[in-house]
Amino acid sequence: MNTLARVFRRTPSLQSRVAFATGIAAAIVVGIVGTIVWIGITNDRKERLDRRLDEAAGFAIPFLPRGLDEIPRPPHDENVVITARRNGQVSSNSNVVLPELPVGYADTDVNGIRYRVRTVQIHMPDPMLVAVGATYDATIVDTNNLHRRVIALCAFAIGAAAVAGWALAAFAVRPLKRLAQQTRDIDPEGDAPHIDVRGATEAVEIADAVKGLVDRVWEEKGRTKAALA
Incomplete structure (x- = not known):
């Protein structure tokens, strides 16, 4: 379904x-x-x-x-x-x-x-x-x-x-396909991913937004680990 x-x-x-x-x-x-x-x-x-x-x-x-x-x-x-x-x-x-x-x-x-x-x-x-x-x-x-x-x-x-x-x-x-591939390759258990996309302005803006979101997620993840340590 x-x-x-x-x-x-x-x-x-x-x-x-x-x-x-x-x-x-x-x-x-x-x-x-x-x-x-x-x-x-x-x-x-x-x-x-x-x-x-x-x-x-x-x-x-x-x-x-x-x-x-x-x-x-x-x-x-x-x-x-x-x-x-x-x-x-x-x-x-x-x-x-x-x-x-x-x-x-x-x-x-x-x-x-x-x-x-x-x-x-x-x-x-x-x-x-x-x-x-x-x-x-x-x-x-x-x-x-x-x-x-x-x-x-x-x-x-x-x-x-x-x-x-x-x-x-x-x-x-x-660039959009490259961004999609980099997003799929993100490992939740690994290090902070590196998202870098160049090309059309719209693709770069979307990549920057995704990168900002991922950075905030990993920052919160680091804080959580530090609090549990």
């Missing part, structure tokens, strides 16, 4: 608590920074996709006033879909026809596939609406890869902080 009570009376060690607290603190900081980086990566990859559409539109638009018979494909980005509308006529450089959207950037689904589309209106010589789009496939893959790296780095940072906290706490609790 005493053993069971002793087990339940014990709480996690100071070293474990320091390591846990360090890990929690690191998790909060790393979580905030990681979230900012996560959002930044997502926005950056989306902006890259928008620039991709800008380049494709800049290449194709000069050719469109000549006619919609054949819309050229950008030489460096052949996966871009370009759909042009003029006077009710619709033409596309692909089997995919992008829907008519407001001028600017927008997301849309075509045949269950998500596209990022930039719509441009041309007024010369006839009003024309040009939609330039690309799938999110490559962007999502690239973004997910970078997100996985962020998660790995955050996990490593939290783990490293916890390990560092554990190691530093080991040095902090060493």
Whole structure:
């Protein structure tokens, strides 16, 4: 029963608590920074996709006033879909026809596939609406890869902080362990024990208090022996 009570009376060690607290603190900081980086990566990859559409539109638009018979494909980005509308006529450089959207950037689904589309209106010589789009496939893959790296780095940072906290706490609790050992080694029938602990201020203060108590006990013990002699 005493053993069971002793087990339940014990709480996690100071070293474990320091390591846990360090890990929690690191998790909060790393979580905030990681979230900012996560959002930044997502926005950056989306902006890259928008620039991709800008380049494709800049290449194709000069050719469109000549006619919609054949819309050229950008030489460096052949996966871009370009759909042009003029006077009710619709033409596309692909089997995919992008829907008519407001001028600017927008997301849309075509045949269950998500596209990022930039719509441009041309007024010369006839009003024309040009939609330039690309799938999110490559962007999502690239973004997910970078997100996985962020998660790995955050996990490593939290783990490293916890390990560092554990190691530093080991040095902090060493004087307390030394004091506990010196206290256990006290022989009631022997000479006055020598308690000497150096290290953290708190450990030294506890050691001084224990030393003062032991000195008083041995002083009273000496008086008792002298009185009985």
